[in-house]
Amino acid sequence: MNFKERLEKLKQQIEAPLLVVSQSNLFYLSGFRGSLGFLLVFPERQPFFFCDGRYILQSREELSIEAEIVEVDQDVVGSICKVFFDVCGDRLLVEDVASVGFVRRFEEKKCSIVPCPSPVNVLRIVKDEEEIALLKKAIAVTEEAFQDTFPLIVQGAKERDIAIELEYSMRRLGGEDVAFPTIVAAGERSALPHARPGYHEARKGEWVLIDWGAKVEGYCADLTRVVPVQEIRTPQFREFLGILREAQNVAQEHIREGVRAQEVDFAAREFLKKRGLAKYFTHGLGHGVGIDVHEEPKLGSQGETILQRGMVVTVEPGVYLPGWGGLRLEHMVLVEEKGCKILDSLPETF
Amino acid sequence: MNFKERLEKLKQQIEAPLLVVSQSNLFYLSGFRGSLGFLLVFPERQPFFFCDGRYILQSREELSIEAEIVEVDQDVVGSICKVFFDVCGDRLLVEDVASVGFVRRFEEKKCSIVPCPSPVNVLRIVKDEEEIALLKKAIAVTEEAFQDTFPLIVQGAKERDIAIELEYSMRRLGGEDVAFPTIVAAGERSALPHARPGYHEARKGEWVLIDWGAKVEGYCADLTRVVPVQEIRTPQFREFLGILREAQNVAQEHIREGVRAQEVDFAAREFLKKRGLAKYFTHGLGHGVGIDVHEEPKLGSQGETILQRGMVVTVEPGVYLPGWGGLRLEHMVLVEEKGCKILDSLPETF
Numbered sequence: 001m002n003f004k005e006r007l008e009k010l011k012q013q014i015e016a017p018l019l020v021v022s023q024s025n026l027f028y029l030s031g032f033r034g035s036l037g038f039l040l041v042f043p044e045r046q047p048f049f050f051c052d053g054r055y056i057l058q059s060r061e062e063l064s065i066e067a068e069i070v071e072v073d074q075d076v077v078g079s080i081c082k083v084f085f086d087v088c089g090d091r092l093l094v095e096d097v098a099s100v101g102f103v104r105r106f107e108e109k110k111c112s113i114v115p116c117p118s119p120v121n122v123l124r125i126v127k128d129e130e131e132i133a134l135l136k137k138a139i140a141v142t143e144e145a146f147q148d149t150f151p152l153i154v155q156g157a158k159e160r161d162i163a164i165e166l167e168y169s170m171r172r173l174g175g176e177d178v179a180f181p182t183i184v185a186a187g188e189r190s191a192l193p194h195a196r197p198g199y200h201e202a203r204k205g206e207w208v209l210i211d212w213g214a215k216v217e218g219y220c221a222d223l224t225r226v227v228p229v230q231e232i233r234t235p236q237f238r239e240f241l242g243i244l245r246e247a248q249n250v251a252q253e254h255i256r257e258g259v260r261a262q263e264v265d266f267a268a269r270e271f272l273k274k275r276g277l278a279k280y281f282t283h284g285l286g287h288g289v290g291i292d293v294h295e296e297p298k299l300g301s302q303g304e305t306i307l308q309r310g311m312v313v314t315v316e317p318g319v320y321l322p323g324w325g326g327l328r329l330e331h332m333v334l335v336e337e338k339g340c341k342i343l344d345s346l347p348e349t350f
Numbered sequence: 351m352n353f354k355e356r357l358e359k360l361k362q363q364i365e366a367p368l369l370v371v372s373q374s375n376l377f378y379l380s381g382f383r384g385s386l387g388f389l390l391v392f393p394e395r396q397p398f399f400f401c402d403g404r405y406i407l408q409s410r411e412e413l414s415i416e417a418e419i420v421e422v423d424q425d426v427v428g429s430i431c432k433v434f435f436d437v438c439g440d441r442l443l444v445e446d447v448a449s450v451g452f453v454r455r456f457e458e459k460k461c462s463i464v465p466c467p468s469p470v471n472v473l474r475i476v477k478d479e480e481e482i483a484l485l486k487k488a489i490a491v492t493e494e495a496f497q498d499t500f501p502l503i504v505q506g507a508k509e510r511d512i513a514i515e516l517e518y519s520m521r522r523l524g525g526e527d528v529a530f531p532t533i534v535a536a537g538e539r540s541a542l543p544h545a546r547p548g549y550h551e552a553r554k555g556e557w558v559l560i561d562w563g564a565k566v567e568g569y570c571a572d573l574t575r576v577v578p579v580q581e582i583r584t585p586q587f588r589e590f591l592g593i594l595r596e597a598q599n600v601a602q603e604h605i606r607e608g609v610r611a612q613e614v615d616f617a618a619r620e621f622l623k624k625r626g627l628a629k630y631f632t633h634g635l636g637h638g639v640g641i642d643v644h645e646e647p648k649l650g651s652q653g654e655t656i657l658q659r660g661m662v663v664t665v666e667p668g669v670y671l672p673g674w675g676g677l678r679l680e681h682m683v684l685v686e687e688k689g690c691k692i693l694d695s696l697p698e699t700f
Contacts, residue, residue: 034544035531053632054543057672061542074634074652100453100465101446115450164521171514176546181385181527192411193404194384196526282403284424302424322407 001128003031003064010041013119017042017084018093021102024291025095025120027218031064039067040080048083050076077105084111095120125288125296126310131219132334135290135312138179138221139332139344141214145169146225146346153227155204159184159197166212175214179221179293183211190226190326193283193318205233209326213293220293222314224330227350237327240319243275244329245348247317251285251299255315255333255340261303268317269301280319288313289332311335312343351478353381353414360391363469367392367434368443371452374641375445375470377568381414389417390430398433400426427455434461445470475638475646476660481569482684485640485662488529488571489682489694491564495519496575496696503577505554509534509547516562525564529571529643533561540576540676543633543668555583559676563643570643572664574680577700587677590669593625594679595698597667601635601649605665605683605690611653618667619651630669638663639682661685662693 001009007029010018020026020039030039030049037051037059049067051059056071063069072079084092092111094103095118106113127135148169152162163182170178185195186202190209202208207228213221226241251268265285272278284300289312297305299313307313313335318328329348333340351359357379360368370376370389380389380399387401387409399417401409406421413419422429434442442461444453445468456463477485498519502512513532520528535545536552540559552558557578563571576591601618615635622628634650639662647655649663657663663685668678679698683690 033546056632057670058542058544074648074650094450096451096454097449099447100444100450101467103450104446104465115454117451164518167521168514168518171517177531192408194408196383282406298424300424320403320407 001130003029006123007041007047007065009123010119011043014041014043014093016091016093016114017088018119019080019095019098020118020120021095021098022118022120025118025124028120028124028291029065030062030067032059032062033218034058034062038076038080040083042087045087050079052076077102077109081106081109081111121296124290125305126308127290127312128310131290132310132312134217134219135221135332136343138175138214138216138219139223141170141173141175141216142212142221142223143344143346144173145175145214146210146212146223150227153202153208153229155202155229157202159186159189159200159202159208162202162208162210163197163212166210170212170214173214175216177215179213179215183209185209185326186229188323188325191320191322191324193320193326193328202229204230207232207237207325207327209328211328211330218291220289220291222289222293222330222332223344223346224316224318224328225346225348225350226327226329234324236324240277240327241329241349243272243277244317244319244327247271248315248329248331248348251315251317252331252333252340252342255307255313255335257307257309257335257337259307261297261299261305261307262301264307264315265299265301265303272317272319277319280321281317282320283318286314286316307335309335309337351480353379354416356473357391357397357415359473360469361393364391364393364443366441366443366464367438368469369430369445369448370468370470371445371448372468372470375468375474378470378474378641379415380412380417382409382412383568384408384412388426388430390433392437395437400429402426427452427459431456431459431461471646474640475655476658477640477662478660481640482660482662484567484569485571485682486693488525488564488566488569489573491520491523491525491566492562492571492573493694493696494523495525495564496560496562496573500577503552503558503579505552505579507552509536509539509550509552509558512552512558512560513547513562516560520562520564523564525566527565529563529565533559535559535676536579538673538675541670541672541674543670543676543678552579554580557582557587557675557677559678561678561680568641570639570641571694572639572643572680572682573694573696574666574668574678575696575698575700576677576679584674586674590627590677591679591699593622593627594667594669594677597621598665598679598681598698601665601667602681602683602690602692605657605663605685607657607659607685607687609657611647611649611655611657612651614657614665615649615651615653622667622669627669630671631667632670633668636664636666636680657685659685659687
């Protein structure tokens with residue numbers, strides 16, 4: 001599905017003009033990669049794209065849809081309202097990720113603005129073939145960088161230095177950015193699920209938890225592995241890691257078209273409960289990944305989305321024991337009609 | 351001013367409980383560096399800090415204020431409402447950067463929520479001594495990385511490779527992240543004020559525009575320089591760059607306590623108008639910089655803030671001629687009682 005087809009699909013679904021404010025949704029619909037722009041989509045006519053002077057040339061280069069480009073000065077709301085009143089002027093839908101401060105400025109201009117959950121998010125939840133190809137590209141860069149960096153994960157290596165080398169490698173291999181701040185946590189610090197890499201050194205007999213991913217052509221990868229530093233003396237290490245691998249399998253066995261997202265989380269959690277580890281599994285099982293590293297569907301206890309083929313989600317059971325450390329094993333999987341397919345190919349353990 | 355003093359100052363300024371949702375404001379008030387947390391500040395009692403299981407241990411490590419930590423499951427709004435109704439229950443202020451979707455969830459729980467411009471932004475606009483020291487640290491890393499990378503800016507170097515090396519260097523020198531996506535634009539592409547670095551090669555006789563900055567201990571730097579690749583044949587290059595340097599001086603001469611931000615922008619713009627270049631200066635003159643790379647005060651035509659000593663702003667006049675290229679020269683300056691002080695020390699031209 002190309003940008004034009006996405007836009008056409010959106011136009012068919014909206015009953016009133018929609019202001020797209022999410023930069024990820026804007027990229028999905030138009031190809032624009034700047035940090036600030038707005039797309040005003042009408043059900044029955046060509047959209048308007050608003051940006052300031054910094055992005056006028058760039059928008060002409062990057063916009064992959066037919067849109068009327070409007071340069072705005074500092075009063076972007078005024079510019080949007082002017083066009084809106086000229087063309088239509090009735091009811092303006094706006095994505096409800098817009099801030100209340102932003103929406104209030106439309107109300108001050110007597111614009112009848114109606115916040116709504118974005119129909120673009122609904123389109124984005126199922127990935128098309130081009131998107132899956134881009135996700136695979138992002139995963140390939142993510143994995144190759146890990147392999148490049150792997151030899152550096154030795155006794156005495158600092159968390160921070162491992163993260164820096166991993167990120168540098170992802171960039172050189174084609175990543176345009178990291179998909180999210182890299183997590184590298186050695187020893188007990190691995191019990192912090194979202195630890196910022198610091199000056200802690202990996203010690204012999206400890207392990208290093210790494211959660212990392214590249215962004216390539218706008219699409220994110222997100223993987224987690226645990227790497228032992230020489231032989232691990234902690235007896236539970238292999239045991240717990242084995243249980244997490246089983247929890248992975250249990251989760252993957254539940255993933256298929258038609259299943260409710262929360263059922264997958266529940267299955268993995270029940271499995272960990274039987275093994276006495278559920279109380280240490282302090283986050284949801286996974287999340288959709290695409291243009292944003294965290295997007296719909298959420299695989300958590302509140303996840304009511306029915307899985308459809310073409311969704312791409314992480315599956316990342318983990319256990320975190322304060323004072324002992326944490327383990328997490330994260331795959332990216334593609335939902336299929338009768339099951340799922342793991343998109344990454346690194347080993348689960350080392 | 352330490353975190354406790356900032357919190358006390360805020361408590362004195364609010365007449366009802368305030369929910370802090372901006373992660374930058376949360377860091378400013380508490381020291382918390384995770385990606386998701388909420389601080390519920392009461393005028394007369396200890397605040398509550400809400401985060402999910404991923405950040406419980408980290409919040410205990412990082413929170414530099416006395417706060418009651420509440421672990422939330424997926425219904426963060428429910429958890430906040432529960433505490434709020436228990437303690438007070440009347441009117442809840444929320445920062446108006448909150449999304450309309452988020453605020454609506456409070457309304458659904460019959461919480462009387464009132465969005466308002468954040469009083470924390472007002473506190474943050476003037477930097478204290480510790481903050482100025484951190485900004486200087488960020489600038490030092492930013493400049494040293496530039497010097498490391500400078501020898502690579504030669505004929506045949508790709509924009510993207512220059513950006514990668516610059517970012518890698520900033521990280522190794524102590525930057526925890528880039529303050530914003532690095533801009534490296536060679537040749538005509540420098541006419542895009544916010545170009546993403548691509549595979550374009552720097553050619554002999556062209557120049558490379560670089561806009562970059564490190565984030566160090568939560569504070570951002572933001573500088574721009576233009577580097578010629580061997581001798582520049584374009585006659586206007588030195589002429590226009592000289593005019594921009596004069597525009598810099600004009601702007602800096604107008605910066606002092608008591609001056610309205612827009613007057614500084616106006617002065618630089620009027621100067622460029624006399625030289626026939628104002629129409630190519632397509633963005634505001636500058637912006638505040640601190641925990642966020644773009645914050646108050648804005649030095650633009652709409653900037654009504656009265657400058658106070660202790661504000662730190664960028665001054666970045668630029669000209670962009672499609673088909674020819676662009677030039678920008680950006681300093682970070684500290685507003686003082688009777689003038690301003692440039693915080694960076696790299697040469698203006700090379």
